[in-house]
Amino acid sequence: MGSTAHQGGEGVGRRDLIKRSAALGLVAAPGMSLLSACASGGGGGSNNDEGNTKGKASKDNPFGAKNGSKLDVVVFKGGYGDDYAKAWEADFGKKLGITSTHTGTQEITGKLQPRFNAGNPPDLVDDSGAQQIKIDVLYKNGSLLDLSEVLDAPSVDDPSKKVRDTLIPGTLDPGIQEGKVVALNYIYTVWGLWYSGKLFKEKGWTPPKTWDGFLTICQDAKKQGIGGLAHQGKYPYYINVAIMDMIAKKGGIDAVKAIDNLDPKAFVGSDAAQAGIEAIYEVVEKGLLMPGTNGLTHTESQTRWNQYKAAFITCGSWLENEQLKQTPTDFDMKFLPMPLLSGSKMPFEAIRAGSGEPFIIPAKAANLPGAKEFMRRMLSKEWSTLFAKEANSLTILQDGVDPGVKLRPGTQSTVEASKAAGSNTFRYLYPDWYSEMDTAIQNASNELMAKRIQPKEWLKRCQAAVDKQAKDPASKKNVHS
Amino acid sequence: MRKGQYRFVAGFLLVPVALYLIFVIWPYIQTFGYSLTDWKGQSQTFSFVGLDNYKALFQDDVFLEAIWHNIQFLIFIPVITILLALFFAFMLNAGGRSRAGGVQGVAGSKIYKIVYFFPQVLSLAILAVLFNAVYRSDGGGLLNGALIKIGLVDADNPVEWLNEPNVVLWALMVAVIWQGVGFYLVLFSAAMQSIPRDIYEAALIDGANRNQSFFRITLPLLWDTVQTAWVYLGIVAMDMFVLVSSMTQNMGAYGGGPDHHSDVMSTVMMRNFLYYGKSGYACAMGVVMLLLTLVLSVVTLRATRRERIEF
Numbered sequence: 001m002g003s004t005a006h007q008g009g010e011g012v013g014r015r016d017l018i019k020r021s022a023a024l025g026l027v028a029a030p031g032m033s034l035l036s037a038c039a040s041g042g043g044g045g046s047n048n049d050e051g052n053t054k055g056k057a058s059k060d061n062p063f064g065a066k067n068g069s070k071l072d073v074v075v076f077k078g079g080y081g082d083d084y085a086k087a088w089e090a091d092f093g094k095k096l097g098i099t100s101t102h103t104g105t106q107e108i109t110g111k112l113q114p115r116f117n118a119g120n121p122p123d124l125v126d127d128s129g130a131q132q133i134k135i136d137v138l139y140k141n142g143s144l145l146d147l148s149e150v151l152d153a154p155s156v157d158d159p160s161k162k163v164r165d166t167l168i169p170g171t172l173d174p175g176i177q178e179g180k181v182v183a184l185n186y187i188y189t190v191w192g193l194w195y196s197g198k199l200f201k202e203k204g205w206t207p208p209k210t211w212d213g214f215l216t217i218c219q220d221a222k223k224q225g226i227g228g229l230a231h232q233g234k235y236p237y238y239i240n241v242a243i244m245d246m247i248a249k250k251g252g253i254d255a256v257k258a259i260d261n262l263d264p265k266a267f268v269g270s271d272a273a274q275a276g277i278e279a280i281y282e283v284v285e286k287g288l289l290m291p292g293t294n295g296l297t298h299t300e301s302q303t304r305w306n307q308y309k310a311a312f313i314t315c316g317s318w319l320e321n322e323q324l325k326q327t328p329t330d331f332d333m334k335f336l337p338m339p340l341l342s343g344s345k346m347p348f349e350a351i352r353a354g355s356g357e358p359f360i361i362p363a364k365a366a367n368l369p370g371a372k373e374f375m376r377r378m379l380s381k382e383w384s385t386l387f388a389k390e391a392n393s394l395t396i397l398q399d400g401v402d403p404g405v406k407l408r409p410g411t412q413s414t415v416e417a418s419k420a421a422g423s424n425t426f427r428y429l430y431p432d433w434y435s436e437m438d439t440a441i442q443n444a445s446n447e448l449m450a451k452r453i454q455p456k457e458w459l460k461r462c463q464a465a466v467d468k469q470a471k472d473p474a475s476k477k478n479v480h481s
Numbered sequence: 482m483r484k485g486q487y488r489f490v491a492g493f494l495l496v497p498v499a500l501y502l503i504f505v506i507w508p509y510i511q512t513f514g515y516s517l518t519d520w521k522g523q524s525q526t527f528s529f530v531g532l533d534n535y536k537a538l539f540q541d542d543v544f545l546e547a548i549w550h551n552i553q554f555l556i557f558i559p560v561i562t563i564l565l566a567l568f569f570a571f572m573l574n575a576g577g578r579s580r581a582g583g584v585q586g587v588a589g590s591k592i593y594k595i596v597y598f599f600p601q602v603l604s605l606a607i608l609a610v611l612f613n614a615v616y617r618s619d620g621g622g623l624l625n626g627a628l629i630k631i632g633l634v635d636a637d638n639p640v641e642w643l644n645e646p647n648v649v650l651w652a653l654m655v656a657v658i659w660q661g662v663g664f665y666l667v668l669f670s671a672a673m674q675s676i677p678r679d680i681y682e683a684a685l686i687d688g689a690n691r692n693q694s695f696f697r698i699t700l701p702l703l704w705d706t707v708q709t710a711w712v713y714l715g716i717v718a719m720d721m722f723v724l725v726s727s728m729t730q731n732m733g734a735y736g737g738g739p740d741h742h743s744d745v746m747s748t749v750m751m752r753n754f755l756y757y758g759k760s761g762y763a764c765a766m767g768v769v770m771l772l773l774t775l776v777l778s779v780v781t782l783r784a785t786r787r788e789r790i791e792f
Contacts, residue, residue, distance in 0.1 A: 109755055116523050130734065133523060137758030141524035233618070233644070235731045236738075287637065292625070295618025295641035295730070304619070436757050439733030446730055447740050450644055 065373035067097040076128035077104035084390035121362035123371040144182040145361040156380035171355035171396035185355030188394040197332030214339040218288040221311040227290025230310035232298035236442035242314040245338040246276035252345030260480035262470040267463040277455040320410035333410035350424035440465035515764040522760030534765035547744040554718035566665035597663040609727040612656040616642040646742040672706040722747040
């Protein structure tokens with residue numbers, strides 16, 4: 001920067017040019033990300049071309065999936081990997097002669113939102129993970145196929161039965177939007193507390209059935225320099241597993257429904273909610289949390305727990321698979337239902353259980369018959385076993401795993417817990433229906449765990465979130481009955 | 482200008498201007514269009530709602546708070562980064578002991594110049610990983626680990642840096658400034674080297690000390706470069722999306738916690754756009770962001786306008 005800038009007012013000085021372009025940049029740069037997201041393509045009509053993909057229907061092929069057609073499968077490649085889907089696709093190709101294009105990704109939204117907007121979505125999607133496209137959002141846009149046709153088709157294993165009658169009861173519920181099943185939540189998950197069988201044996205602790213017993217172990221652990229409860233604080237979703245379970249077990253299924261159905265007394269004025277949150281707050285107040293756990297990510301926190309730095313952690317049953325590499329071989333991972341407060345309406349064995357990992361068929365899928373047939377086969381014993389083998393988790397198919405498959409200790413303990421629970425399972429539906437309300441409740445929980453608010457304020461905030469959601473006329477259509 | 486020159490210039494500008502119109506200006510217009518609808522983001526079905534989104538925006542505490550956070554970033558990030566970079570650049574170029582031979586930097590200034598530039602080569606994602614390790618909320622974090630070792634922090638109650646409402650913004654700023662200083666140091670150094678030595682030497686002969694030569698000579702002659710730096714740092718401060726979304730407590734998606742204390746406009750916008758499915762509403766936020774940045778850049782250029790010294 002040295003020489004002249006102005007020569008008799010003609011032309012643009014170099015420095016001015018730099019400044020102006022910089023100013024333009026200031027305007028343009030932050031806008032860029034928004035723009036690329038906003039600029040959608042121009043609609044475009046349906047592209048399913050029945051002529052190309054519709055073959056002859058038969059007993060083994062009720063939808064008439066056509067030999068030689070192509071199937072576009074997009075799978076969330078997260079905790080479960082995507083090897084299971086590749087195994088399915090290989091089998092699909094072998095049995096029906098349909099070749100699949102496989103995409104395994106974590107960026108579901110980034111990859112698929114433009115395609116949904118442009119009207120050329122894939123044929124089958126595992127819409128999961130942190131970047132999933134929310135099911136409620138897709139549904140409201142009319143982008144999802146009503147899956148009843150698949151569910152009412154004959155089962156692969158026993159053609160005398162409908163597919164929907166071979167599934168664990170209640171597992172279709174979270175995929176329901178306004179009364180229609182639009183997402184198949186394929187993986188059967190249980191939520192609760194987890195502990196190391198080895199650590200408990202060493203310390204002489206027995207898995208607690210009551211909240212007092214739980215606190216006693218936490219206190220004993222603290223004396224020995226081990227944290228009591230760990231949670232994945234950076235994602236308040238996880239501590240909500242514990243909080244909302246306490247509320248459900250104390251108040252019974254009515255407490256669950258009150259929240260899902262946006263009752264004006266869901267939190268403030270609900271004894272169960274008050275008892276539940278006060279119980280969790282006791283852990284905070286008595287200093288029984290693993291130090292620093294409020295700010296740790298899920299992997300950091302779970303790995304600390306694997307290193308015996310905490311007695312308990314809250315999580316769903318994907319935990320074992322997710323921590324595969326960090327778990328010591330003799331760790332002996334075990335599942336524990338949330339311990340009971342006195343006067344609880346549900347028994348100790350009751351657990352939050354249900355299906356997760358929503359698979360969807362876009363309404364505008366190019367190969368609808370192929371996608372439907374693929375989904376029907378996912379609910380066969382053969383493919384369910386393939387899944388258990390590749391992803392080490394259970395599916396919603398009843399007795400869906402060949403007894404020959406040996407499960408790891410954590411998964412085995414969830415199978416036992418699920419058997420013990422029997423029909424005593426529950427599931428909140430509000431997170432699938434109301435993302436914004438869920439966020440507000442998680443936010444309140446984060447503040448409570450950091451001791452910045454008290455249970456009374458937590459109840460108020462949650463109730464405010466519920467009341468706000470209830471004002472949205474669209475929420476009247478969602479009913480947990 | 483000579484005859485035909487305009488046509489010649491226009492010929493060259495045609496393609497870039499067309500690209501700019503298609504890929505920058507047209508999407509802005511589209512965004513404004515969407516901001517008047519209840520678009521949910523996943524299909525082309527939506528209805529016109531007029532200015533409802535804008536009305537809602539001014540009652541949205543989270544968004545208003547996010548604007549405030551951006552303003553704080555906008556004040557502190559440029560000021561601190563530029564001051565530090567200027568100080569270091571001055572020390573490297575003209576801060577050494579004055580000797581008879583003239584003006585020079587402190588000993589080892591060449592090495593410092595390279596070392597200071599290191600952080601600039603890191604991508605934002607790596608910066609986030611690095612500072613997540615610094616601020617980690619248990620004894621495994623760099624800060625907590627050190628503070629526990631020297632006994633300032635109780636091992637049972639480590640500081641949750643990024644989960645403290647009053648700390649989180651500053652923690653993010655430290656990361657940004659740490660990364661930015663090196664670049665502006667090099668920028669200012671280059672500009673300083675083009676300041677003729679004799680000006681300094683004359684000042685030295687007149688008995689000017691370091692402070693005087695900095696404030697009377699260096700700073701005025703660097704003003705244009707400082708102004709450019711200010712605009713670039715303004716861009717950083719208006720964005721902050723990557724660091725907020727990958728370092729702070731999760732508020733549904735895209736960080737922003739605790740209790741929205743670190744949310745910036747871009748994270749709130751993306752959360753509404755993708756996670757809540759309120760895309761039309763998010764587009765209204767985008768339009769507000771555009772207006773704010775426009776106002777900002779005009780103000781910045783006006784406010785820093787000075788008379789030029791030619792040399």
